[in-house]
Amino acid sequence: MNRATYPGGVHPPENKWTAESEIETIPVSPRFVVPLSQSLGAPSRPVVSEGETVRKGQMIGRPDGFISAAVHAPTSGTVAGLERIIDSATGRQTDAVAIESDGLDAWAEGLGEPREWQNLDADAIREAVAAAGVVGMGGATFPTHVKLNPPKGKDVDTILINGAECEPYLTCDYRVMLDRAQDIVTGLRLCMMATGAERGCICIEDNKPAAIACLQEAAGARDGCSVRVFETKYPQGAEKQLILACLGREVPTGGLPADVGALVQNVQTARAIADAVTRNVPLIERVLTVSGDAAGAPGNFRVRIGTPIAVLLEKAEVQDGFEELILGGPMMGKDQFTTDLYVTKGTSGVLAMRRAAIYDGGPCIRCGACVRYCPSQVNPSRLSILGESFLDGNLDAIDAAIDAGLMDCILCGACAYVCPSRRRIVHLIEMMRGERRKALQRRREKQEARKAELKREVEKVGD
Amino acid sequence: MATDAPQHRPQPAEAGLVVGHWPHLRGKETIARIMWSVAAALVPAAVAAGYFFGIRAYLHIGLAVATAVITEAIITRLRLGKMTVGDGSAVVSGLLVGFCLPAQARWFVPIVASVVAIAIAKHCFGGLGYNIWNPALVGRAFVHISFPTDMNPSAWPVLTGDHFIGDVGTAVGGLPEGVDAVSGASPLAAVKDIAATHGYTLADVLKLLTFREGPGLWDMFVGTVGGCIGETSALLLVLGAIYLIYKGWVRWQIPLAYLATVALGALFLPLYLTGGEGGTGPTGWQPIITCMPDAALRFVLWHLLGGGLVLGAFYMATDMVTTPITSRGTLIFGAGCGVLTILIRLYGGYPEAVCYSILLMNTTVPLIDRWTQPRIFGHKR
Numbered sequence: 100m101n102r103a104t105y106p107g108g109v110h111p112p113e114n115k116w117t118a119e120s121e122i123e124t125i126p127v128s129p130r131f132v133v134p135l136s137q138s139l140g141a142p143s144r145p146v147v148s149e150g151e152t153v154r155k156g157q158m159i160g161r162p163d164g165f166i167s168a169a170v171h172a173p174t175s176g177t178v179a180g181l182e183r184i185i186d187s188a189t190g191r192q193t194d195a196v197a198i199e200s201d202g203l204d205a206w207a208e209g210l211g212e213p214r215e216w217q218n219l220d221a222d223a224i225r226e227a228v229a230a231a232g233v234v235g236m237g238g239a240t241f242p243t244h245v246k247l248n249p250p251k252g253k254d255v256d257t258i259l260i261n262g263a264e265c266e267p268y269l270t271c272d273y274r275v276m277l278d279r280a281q282d283i284v285t286g287l288r289l290c291m292m293a294t295g296a297e298r299g300c301i302c303i304e305d306n307k308p309a310a311i312a313c314l315q316e317a318a319g320a321r322d323g324c325s326v327r328v329f330e331t332k333y334p335q336g337a338e339k340q341l342i343l344a345c346l347g348r349e350v351p352t353g354g355l356p357a358d359v360g361a362l363v364q365n366v367q368t369a370r371a372i373a374d375a376v377t378r379n380v381p382l383i384e385r386v387l388t389v390s391g392d393a394a395g396a397p398g399n400f401r402v403r404i405g406t407p408i409a410v411l412l413e414k415a416e417v418q419d420g421f422e423e424l425i426l427g428g429p430m431m432g433k434d435q436f437t438t439d440l441y442v443t444k445g446t447s448g449v450l451a452m453r454r455a456a457i458y459d460g461g462p463c464i465r466c467g468a469c470v471r472y473c474p475s476q477v478n479p480s481r482l483s484i485l486g487e488s489f490l491d492g493n494l495d496a497i498d499a500a501i502d503a504g505l506m507d508c509i510l511c512g513a514c515a516y517v518c519p520s521r522r523r524i525v526h527l528i529e530m531m532r533g534e535r536r537k538a539l540q541r542r543r544e545k546q547e548a549r550k551a552e553l554k555r556e557v558e559k560v561g562d
Numbered sequence: 563m564a565t566d567a568p569q570h571r572p573q574p575a576e577a578g579l580v581v582g583h584w585p586h587l588r589g590k591e592t593i594a595r596i597m598w599s600v601a602a603a604l605v606p607a608a609v610a611a612g613y614f615f616g617i618r619a620y621l622h623i624g625l626a627v628a629t630a631v632i633t634e635a636i637i638t639r640l641r642l643g644k645m646t647v648g649d650g651s652a653v654v655s656g657l658l659v660g661f662c663l664p665a666q667a668r669w670f671v672p673i674v675a676s677v678v679a680i681a682i683a684k685h686c687f688g689g690l691g692y693n694i695w696n697p698a699l700v701g702r703a704f705v706h707i708s709f710p711t712d713m714n715p716s717a718w719p720v721l722t723g724d725h726f727i728g729d730v731g732t733a734v735g736g737l738p739e740g741v742d743a744v745s746g747a748s749p750l751a752a753v754k755d756i757a758a759t760h761g762y763t764l765a766d767v768l769k770l771l772t773f774r775e776g777p778g779l780w781d782m783f784v785g786t787v788g789g790c791i792g793e794t795s796a797l798l799l800v801l802g803a804i805y806l807i808y809k810g811w812v813r814w815q816i817p818l819a820y821l822a823t824v825a826l827g828a829l830f831l832p833l834y835l836t837g838g839e840g841g842t843g844p845t846g847w848q849p850i851i852t853c854m855p856d857a858a859l860r861f862v863l864w865h866l867l868g869g870g871l872v873l874g875a876f877y878m879a880t881d882m883v884t885t886p887i888t889s890r891g892t893l894i895f896g897a898g899c900g901v902l903t904i905l906i907r908l909y910g911g912y913p914e915a916v917c918y919s920i921l922l923m924n925t926t927v928p929l930i931d932r933w934t935q936p937r938i939f940g941h942k943r
Contacts, residue, residue, distance in 0.1 A: 352940035462691030512585030526583035
């Protein structure tokens, strides 16, 4: 079979133990805590208050700003109040709406009913997607309605639906592809209608032949839609790498996929788009994988947003004493320091590991493995050494790192995975990016202060 | 500096959870695994050395390895407060030091070479990962200059008959009797010696030797020729190297570029510079391929199998720390080693060119790395 691929990438053990487990629906929990910040960009503003009754699908958080997404009640019940919880993506505190379920699970008015969609125009589709609070469900959580509205002058000609699922352990996208193939194709067609793209391509790694067959059948009769098979490797599902492998186009540095006429959506996002537009269902549930070597009964679960992670750990029979809790995949997911967490739109996996992988950071022996496997063709060894140099007090190291591709790194971690010296390569790269952000912020503040000062001076002179 | 930080596990947070940065999976490769595999790949050649050169070979390898390990242990203890002998890098350096000494060298030569290799070449520059030059070769170069008479390559066999047991005593006492350190030279040195003493042109000697008196190619391939302890058996060295290349721990670009460049140089470079030896030879560009086409293949193989080239190309020039990190860089590095080696061999004063060509090219590594950085994804070509 002709498999699309790109240079670089690694082959970690797949450990997709739950690939043959059917999706199991988790019963509606008695209490939900729905974070208001579930997308990249500004958190949504709460529009409900304590004691208020809400219906399933009712908006509880209004988008605040251009890059922001709405948040909806996962079930019907009473708002128990605003809470401060830990955001699993950042580890920082964030606002959340707590809802006590009334057990009725009753839809808000007008939701969950089919809608005529074949003749909708682009704006109507984007509006429906925005109203449903759809965000990128692969983990990046970028608001989808913004993505479906590419900047002026950048025509999107191809939509890629990302079903690569290259993260080990995770199988939720695979199960969704088997169960909801038709909806995924519908989501793809809606994306094409919203952007005017002529071609749609569903991208699947060759370790998922059943999903390939399923989607080939579903996409078969549609104009411009096709399924493309990719080499199984990590990070095959990385946005820019997927575009290169599929279309042979390279997104320029600092650019967007739209710069090369492409747009990538995760399969579950496509499913959510289809639900939002054709059935008027907001994004209040997702499928995720609960796995890891500490899970006695790993599986794929359909859960409402805001469900406590503890419920999932119990469901998967995770015994106490596990050392590491990862939200997301094992390669790019985030370690958690508490189990008091709640499912968000971007939670693709919950992994409980008996032993944490430790990166204790020896010296670089220049074996060159990181350079060979880097999907972005940066020199991770050099970046990590510059990071250490920065920590040693060499403040110019960050400028050198930018020249060496600091901002082009996609943080996939392939370099650290292959490093025989267990160097904290990604950690050091992220540290430098953070420091750069802080430096830019400081510079901005300084400039603004200076401007204000000048203004005052001018006014004084004017008096 | 991160390297000097004591090893630690991140502190468990609430609920006994360990928090680290992604990725949360780790590949299987470790420095120890790589280094011990390189050491294992060198074992066949080390074992065979005893057969070729007698028990003195084992004595030298043993002394070199033991000294390297002890030196490493003491210095890492002092520098880092922990011992990193377990990573195997000192054992590899010690083995390589032992390999590039002649068997008849006096007993303290391997000790001096190993101390210089580990203490000066490796740890004075920052230890594993930071040294500029290949430690084993620096150690070898040091004793080559300090004890020139000890460093003439051994004849094969060192002592006939009872060479397995008979020479233990002489190993401690000095040069073994019955071995002429000068005439028992390695094949390459022999050619130059004969040319010089008999006033022949290099080409005549080559013709003579390659067809009559020189060591046979088969002997050179198997290792039954004079030379340093571990460098003579191309067969065993290449077998070990094939394993390392298959595992990805030796980058094939370096030996390929190195050997190819030496072969091309041997074929197409003039045998002597204008005027020939003593002004009697033919003038102009006279490579072996035009002046003795029938001997060309043999001459090339002779260069490839002779001296320390196989050991150097597969084990010394491929040392990760002292070679370029990029794939294109390794090709340039290998070719550079090849050019220097063949130039020194054809026109230089020393018979053994491999050691110095690799050390010289080690010096150029930062520059090569800078030139050959890959084009970053999304940047202009």
